[in-house]
Amino acid sequence: MGSKEKVLSDAAQKQKLLLEKDYSKYGFKDPEQYVYRTPKGLSAEIVEEISKIKGEPKWMTEFRLKAFEHFKSRPMPVWGADISKINFDDFTYYIKPTEKKAKTWEEVPETIRKTFDRLGIPEAERKFLAGSGAMYESETVYHSIQDKLTKQGVIFTDMDSGLREHEDVVRKFFSTVVPFTDNKFAALNSAVWSGGSFLYVPEGVKIELPLQAYFRINAARMGQFERTLIIAEKNSSVHYLESCTAPVYSTDSLHAAVVEIIAMPGSRIQYTTIQNWSSDVFNLVTKRAFAYDNSTVFWIDCNIGSKVTMKYPSVFLLGEGAKGEILSVAFASRGQHIDSGAKAVHLAPNTKSIITSKSISKDGGRTTYRGLVKVRRGATGVKSNVRCDALILDEQSASDTIPYMEIDEKDVTIQHEATVGKISEEQLFYLMSRGLKENEAMSMIVRGFIEEFTKHLPLDYAVEMNRLIEIEMEGSVG
Amino acid sequence: MTLEIKNLHVSIEGKEILKGINLTISRGEIHALMGPNGSGKSSLAMTLMGHPNYKIESGEILFEGKNILQMKPHERAKLGLFLAFQYPYAVPGVSVFNFLRTAYTSLKFGGKPDTKKEEFINILEFSKLLSEKMKMLQMDDTFARRYLNEGFSGGEKKKAEILQMAVLKPKVAVIDEADSGADIDSLKIIANGMNKIFEEGNSGILLITHYNRILQHIRPHYVHILVDGQIVKTGDASLADEIEAKGYGEFGELNGK
Numbered sequence: 001m002g003s004k005e006k007v008l009s010d011a012a013q014k015q016k017l018l019l020e021k022d023y024s025k026y027g028f029k030d031p032e033q034y035v036y037r038t039p040k041g042l043s044a045e046i047v048e049e050i051s052k053i054k055g056e057p058k059w060m061t062e063f064r065l066k067a068f069e070h071f072k073s074r075p076m077p078v079w080g081a082d083i084s085k086i087n088f089d090d091f092t093y094y095i096k097p098t099e100k101k102a103k104t105w106e107e108v109p110e111t112i113r114k115t116f117d118r119l120g121i122p123e124a125e126r127k128f129l130a131g132s133g134a135m136y137e138s139e140t141v142y143h144s145i146q147d148k149l150t151k152q153g154v155i156f157t158d159m160d161s162g163l164r165e166h167e168d169v170v171r172k173f174f175s176t177v178v179p180f181t182d183n184k185f186a187a188l189n190s191a192v193w194s195g196g197s198f199l200y201v202p203e204g205v206k207i208e209l210p211l212q213a214y215f216r217i218n219a220a221r222m223g224q225f226e227r228t229l230i231i232a233e234k235n236s237s238v239h240y241l242e243s244c245t246a247p248v249y250s251t252d253s254l255h256a257a258v259v260e261i262i263a264m265p266g267s268r269i270q271y272t273t274i275q276n277w278s279s280d281v282f283n284l285v286t287k288r289a290f291a292y293d294n295s296t297v298f299w300i301d302c303n304i305g306s307k308v309t310m311k312y313p314s315v316f317l318l319g320e321g322a323k324g325e326i327l328s329v330a331f332a333s334r335g336q337h338i339d340s341g342a343k344a345v346h347l348a349p350n351t352k353s354i355i356t357s358k359s360i361s362k363d364g365g366r367t368t369y370r371g372l373v374k375v376r377r378g379a380t381g382v383k384s385n386v387r388c389d390a391l392i393l394d395e396q397s398a399s400d401t402i403p404y405m406e407i408d409e410k411d412v413t414i415q416h417e418a419t420v421g422k423i424s425e426e427q428l429f430y431l432m433s434r435g436l437k438e439n440e441a442m443s444m445i446v447r448g449f450i451e452e453f454t455k456h457l458p459l460d461y462a463v464e465m466n467r468l469i470e471i472e473m474e475g476s477v478g
Numbered sequence: 479m480t481l482e483i484k485n486l487h488v489s490i491e492g493k494e495i496l497k498g499i500n501l502t503i504s505r506g507e508i509h510a511l512m513g514p515n516g517s518g519k520s521s522l523a524m525t526l527m528g529h530p531n532y533k534i535e536s537g538e539i540l541f542e543g544k545n546i547l548q549m550k551p552h553e554r555a556k557l558g559l560f561l562a563f564q565y566p567y568a569v570p571g572v573s574v575f576n577f578l579r580t581a582y583t584s585l586k587f588g589g590k591p592d593t594k595k596e597e598f599i600n601i602l603e604f605s606k607l608l609s610e611k612m613k614m615l616q617m618d619d620t621f622a623r624r625y626l627n628e629g630f631s632g633g634e635k636k637k638a639e640i641l642q643m644a645v646l647k648p649k650v651a652v653i654d655e656a657d658s659g660a661d662i663d664s665l666k667i668i669a670n671g672m673n674k675i676f677e678e679g680n681s682g683i684l685l686i687t688h689y690n691r692i693l694q695h696i697r698p699h700y701v702h703i704l705v706d707g708q709i710v711k712t713g714d715a716s717l718a719d720e721i722e723a724k725g726y727g728e729f730g731e732l733n734g735k
Contacts, residue, residue, distance in 0.1 A: 425530065430567040432551035433527050433560075434581035434642065441552075444580065448571030448625070 023278060028118065029247035030111045032219050034137070036096040040221070041089040044068055047191050050094045054160055054194070057167060067180035067190030074184040080370065081308045081339040086282055091223040091254050093192045095137035101158060102142045112136050119245065121214050128458050129241075130209035131156045135226055136216050138194040145211070153202040156211055159227045162198025169200060173231055177260035177288050177316075185256040185284040189225045196226030196257065199240060201267075203233040210239040210272070210458060215255075217246035217281070223254040230260070232267035232295075239270040241461075245305070248278040252307065255281055261289035263297050265319060270298040274461065276468065277305035279335060285311040293319030293348075300456055302329040303338050304468060312370060314343035317351035317379075325354045329453045331472060332365030332397070341371035341402075346412075350381040357388040358450050361397035362472070372404040373414065380411040388418040391449050393442070443473035479543075480505050480682050481526075481559070481650045486537035488525050494535065495521045497707035503650055503682040510685045510693060510718060513704035514726040519686045520564055522704070523654045527561040528554050541650070556585060558649030562639035562656060564686075568627040574638065575622040578645055579604050585646055611644040615671045632659025640671050647675075650682040657692040669695030690718040705729045 036053065038046045047068045051061040076083065102108045105122050116122060116134050125132040131145030133156070140158030149156070155166060163170045180190035197213045217224050232238055246253060255277065263269050269289070277283055283306040289297040299313035315324030326342035344353030359367035369388045390399035401418045423445050431441035447454070447469050454462040481503040488496035495518045503509055513519050525532040526539060528551040539546050541557050549557075569577065582604055608622060615637050627635055636656055643651050656672070657665050669692055676683055676696075685698060693701075693715070701717040702709045703726070710729050711717065 424567075427567045427569065429527075429529055429551060430563060431569070431577075433555055433563075434577075434646065435552050435555040435584040436581065437552050438550070440580070440584070444572055444577070445569060448569050451571030 023248055026119070026245035026276060027248045027278060028115075030115055030218050033111070034095050034097050034219075035099055036094075037092055038094040040092050042068075042091075042093050042192070046093060050192055050194065053094075053096065056163065059171065060163065063175070063180075064191050064193075067187050068192075070180055071184060071187035071191055074187055076184060080310050081337040081368070083282060083284065083308055083310070086252070086254065090252070091221050092219065093223050093225070094194060095219055095222060096139050097137045097218075098139065098141055101140055101161065103144055105142065108134075108142050112141055115216060115218070116142070116214065119214065119216070121212075124212065124460060128209060128460060129212050130207055131211045133158060133197055133213040134216070135195045135213065135224075137219060137222060138224065140195045149205075149207060152205050154205060154207065155198065155200040157198050159196040159198045159229065160194065162229070166198070166200070169231070170198065170229065173229060173260070173262055175260070177262065177290050178258050178286050182286060186258050186286045189227060189256050189258040189286070192223070193225045193227035193258065195224075196228040196259075197230070197240070198228070199230040199238065201232045201236040201238045203264075204235050205233075206237045207239070210241045212241040212243070215242065215244035217244075217253055217255065217277075220249045221251050221253060223256070225255075226257045228257070228259040230269060230271070231262045232264060232269050234264045235266040236264075237268040239272065241272045241274075241458075243274045243276065245276050246278045246281055249280050251280065253278075253281045255283045255285070255306075257285045257287075259285070259287040261287075261297060263289060263291045263295035263322075265293040265295055268296040268298070270300065270456075271313075272300040272457065273302060274465070275301075275303045275305055275309065279305065279307055281306045283309040283311065285309075287311065287313040289313075289315045289324070291315050291317050291319065291322035291324055291351075294321040295319065296323045296325070299324075299326045299328075299342070300453065301326070301340065302453060302465075303340055304331045304472070306338070307336060309338045309340055312341045312343050312372075314345065315353065316345045316347060317353065318347050319351075320348045321350050322348065323352045323354075327356045327453055327456070328358070328369075329450050330357075330359040330367040330369075331469075332359070332361045332367045333472060334363040334365060337366045337368070339368040339370060341369045343372040344374070344384060345372070346375040346379045346382045346384070349379050351379065352382070353384045355384070355386045356452065358391075358453060359389070359399055360391045360393065360446055360449065361399050362393035364396040366398045366400075368400045368402060370402045370404075372406070374406040375409045375412050375414075377408040379409050382409065382412040382414075384412070384414045386414075386416045389449070390418075390420045391446065392420065392422055439473050443470045446473060480541065481684075482538070482540040483526075484538040484540070486522075486525070486539065487535040488521060489533050489535055490521065490531055495707050496525065498537070499707075499709060501684075501702065501709065503684055505649060505682045506680050507700065508676065508683045508685060508696060508698040510687060510698035510701045511704055512687055512690070512701060512718065512721055515688065517704045518707040519688075519704055520654055523561055523564075523652045523684075523686055526554075526652055527551050527559065552584075555646075555648075556588070560643055560646060560648030560651040562636075562643055562651065562653040564654040564658060566627050566635050566639055568625070568630075570625050570628050572626050573623050574626055574641075575608065577626045578608060578642060581642070582607075582645055608645060611641055614644065614674060615641055616667050617641065633661055633664030636660045636668055637664060637671075640668050640675075644671065644675050647679050648681060650684070651675075652684045652686065654686045655688065656685065657687060657689070665692060666695060668692075672696055690722045693718045703729050
């Protein structure tokens with residue numbers, strides 16, 4: 001072997017080790033032993049089969065089948081990240097890991113419980129959560145909420161139980177925010193959805209601690225299609241937090257979720273996502289909120305993992321005085337394209353939106369901010385502020401900003417600001433002169449860059465987030 | 479002889495800017511380095527700390543007898559060298575507290591402390607130390623929560639640099655223009671702070687300054703005049719007074735200009 005080849009192979013080896021190390025906490029896998037799984041691929045029969053297993057009412061089965069027809073007829077989107085390599089026949093659309101959903105961790109089958117133990121979920125629940133749910137493959141395996149919240153009328157359960165136990169509420173709101181005709185992946189989700197959270201907060205109830213859902217894909221070539229519906233009644237407030245991870249495979253997995261949020265007048269909903277899928281997951285998610293008079297919807301959306309992400313959390317500001325805030329963070333490394341952003345649609349007067357995007361790209365990673373601010377005629381006194389900051393850590397990496405504005409009203413205040421930065425040699429030198437190694441200095445700068453995001457997280461998550469950034473940065477300097 | 483600079487020639491972008499500097503600084507000594515604009519004062523500071531743009535053409539820099547020319551800035555910091563920057567950089571989103579704690583831990587433990595317990599003790603110990611030093615520099619407690627150098631006034635930036643010096647306790651500190659941008663009150667506080675750090679830590683100090691304003695408050699043991707990349711004269715504190723009276727003009731001539 002020539003010396004040049006030797007150097008290359010050493011570098012590749014080092015990179016491989018780093019990649020393995022990066023994800024070691026999340027990348028482990030369990031043996032695939034399941035109660036039930038549908039055959040690979042998708043057909044109307046499989047859609048019906050899923051609905052039958054779940055014992056759903058007829059309207060839901062019909063809804064699924066209509067959505068499936070729409071999915072088939074709808075072409076793949078040609079804008080955004082490259083998802084042309086997705087082969088829909090390659091995935092398994094439904095995997096049932098256990099017979100029943102547990103209310104205590106002890107009831108969860110041991111292999112799965114160990115998984116969530118390793119991910120620190122029961123510990124987090126004890127420490128700082130008002131309730132938590134855990135989804136494994138296609139089903140929620142665990143769900144729990146503090147008794148006092150149940151007594152106040154709060155419902156926090158998995159979507160399937162929600163449909164069984166609160167059919168009237170679900171039927172009233174399901175698919176009203178994101179119709180299956182919205183896009184191809186919303187249609188797919190509508191056809192094969194399983195699991196996800198159903199959260200209902202009654203009028204005036206303010207939940208102090210966050211409620212959390214954790215999503216785990218374990219099997220290879222798996223499709224996970226959770227469906228979440230959150231309704232906050234008048235003057236209530238809630239913080240919902242979700243995290244997701246998966247083992248590393250050399251084959252692709254698919255995650256296509258739909259999240260619908262309804263914020264009734266005067267309510268406040270914060271929805272925080274920390275997406276850390278392994279680097280072989282296509283993550284194509286539709287998230288949308290309806291915000292009525294004087295309500296606030298705050299999306300915090302952080303994407304570190306996945307092969308491709310396309311996700312644009314949206315707020316439709318339907319009532320006067322409603323406020324939508326969307327803070328999105330993207331961190332793309334080698335082989336990743338994170339195409340994310342936000343949409344604020346102002347349909348009522350005196351509504352306000354704040355969109356902040358922070359993106360970091362390194363080792364050939366690519367981030368795209370894609371956003372829309374739309375103001376309908378008659379929506380006077382609208383204020384909107386959009387800020388996009390991109391940090392590009394090396395020459396191989398890239399970042400684009402694609403802001404759309406559709407403003408049909410004159411009486412509005414719209415601000416847009418975009419910056420693209422690199423870490424300057426001077427900044428690094430300054431930090432290094434205080435005893436920090438180059439990669440420590442870089443990771444400090446990156447952590448500072450997204451501090452606006454971490455400060456909104458519960459402390460344990462902020463610490464974990466900073467640790468993830470450190471791990472990401474370890475491989476960045478030779 | 480903590481820091482020894484021997485016949486140091488340095489260039490930047492092909493232009494020679496330091497032309498044979500010889501300077502020795504021991505702990506317990508305060509040296510003032512004075513000179514007109516463009517004489518190479520800041521270049522010497524940057525070179526000592528290991529800025530990658532400054533190319534060493536020849537000569538040596540020894541720290542406690544060890545040649546540090548090949549060392550990265552963080553390795554030099556670990557030996558006990560410190561540079562207070564003339565223009566410190568802003569690091570948005572990183573608080574003074576977090577930044578300094580990281581630096582302190584890094585210098586003290588050579589990275590992260592091993593166990594959680596150790597880290598906890600370290601946080602307490604560090605908080606106490608920081609608050610003590612902030613009091614010394616008459617800084618408000620809220621200062622620790624502000625983002626490093628972001629939106630700082632001239633005086634605040636200088637104080638923050640001296641605060642870092644006070645916390646990190648270097649063996650030799652190079653202070654590049656501690657007085658520029660600071661008002662008279664800040665200047666006094668900074669100078670008093672430096673005097674205390676000097677007495678407590680028995681550090682060696684190289685005080686780089688254009689004017690002798692700060693030398694009213696800190697009396698140097700030695701004064702060196704740098705003109706066009708060379709030290710043209712060395713004397714005691716009275717040399718600074720001479721500069722104050724006559725300016726740098728005649729030293730230019732000494733250097734053959």
